[in-house]
């Protein structure tokens with residue numbers, strides 16, 4: 001280890017220079033390899049400059065210098081790849097601060113941009129029905145809607161629209177309109193009052209807890225006209241399917257940005273009331289409501305096991 005090498009140098013030579021052990025490394029965003037530190041002793045692997053002024057007096061907010069990696073990269077200039085030079089002596093390096101080992105250079109899992117493969121990111125999305133404290137930044141929502149609009153759609157259309165309810169008033173208005181419509185339906189069905197109250201409360205527990213609600217819409221503009229109901233119906237289904245694809249993209253993009261979501265049927269059952277509450281023109285069809293928020297503490301339960309032969313038929 002770097003510590004042992006440093007201690008050995010101290011015993012033999014009576015001085016203990018800082019030691020950096022290096023290896024060559026590819027970089028995620030750049031071609032070519034450079035030397036990085038895989039061990040270090042006697043110097044801080046990271047130098048945290050946050051809170052100190054830059055050359056114009058502005059306070060640095062994010063700068064943490066990977067000092068050990070800088071030393072490692074410099075050593076690569078003289079060590080080379082095949083020169084059998086075992087070590088390089090770096091002179092004149094100025095640093096302050098306590099020794100910090102090279103493992104400090106390895107990102108924590110939650111900061112690791114490449115930890116999750118696209119497939120893992122897809123399968124780890126879950127419907128989350130309760131949320132942690134805090135809101136959802138506008139940029140996160142915009143990014144998710146951009147991703148939603150990359151879904152496939154029939155006839156080269158973009159048949160989607162998203163009402164994003166960020167203000168408490170807008171969310172309250174929609175929830176009240178949906179509750180009134182649902183209550184009227186249930187009363188018409190003859191459902192007892194206690195059951196109605198329980199069902200409304202259970203549904204509102206999810207939508208009422210989310211700091212943002214998104215109502216996705218689809219319209220059938222651009223659908224080809226057919227005289228028979230079968231083809232006319234299939235044409236309509238194409239647009240609805242495209243709405244589902246867009247919503248799945250939306251959920252995945254929220255998940256990829258670290259946010260939780262639940263797609264709730266809700267507005268599907270009260271089209272007119274939803275259009276009125278959100279000021280949306282005739283012709284748009286609401287596809288439910290997506291509740292969005294920060295993930296709560298803890299991991300979601302594991303997904304039920306899948307028997308592939310039940311869902312896939314290879315011919």
Ligand SMILES: Cc1cc2nc3c(=O)[nH]c(=O)nc-3n(C[C@H](O)[C@H](O)[C@H](O)COP(=O)(O)O)c2cc1C
Nearest residue numbers: 125126127128129206262263264265266287288303
């Ligand atoms: C169109 C649609 C409507 C849904 N409506 C509700 C709902 O009203 N309430 C609810 O709790 N979950 C709702 N869900 C979420 C499903 O219950 C959820 O996707 C399912 O339990 C699988 O869980 P997962 O998404 O974590 O894999 C809905 C999902 C879809 C696709």
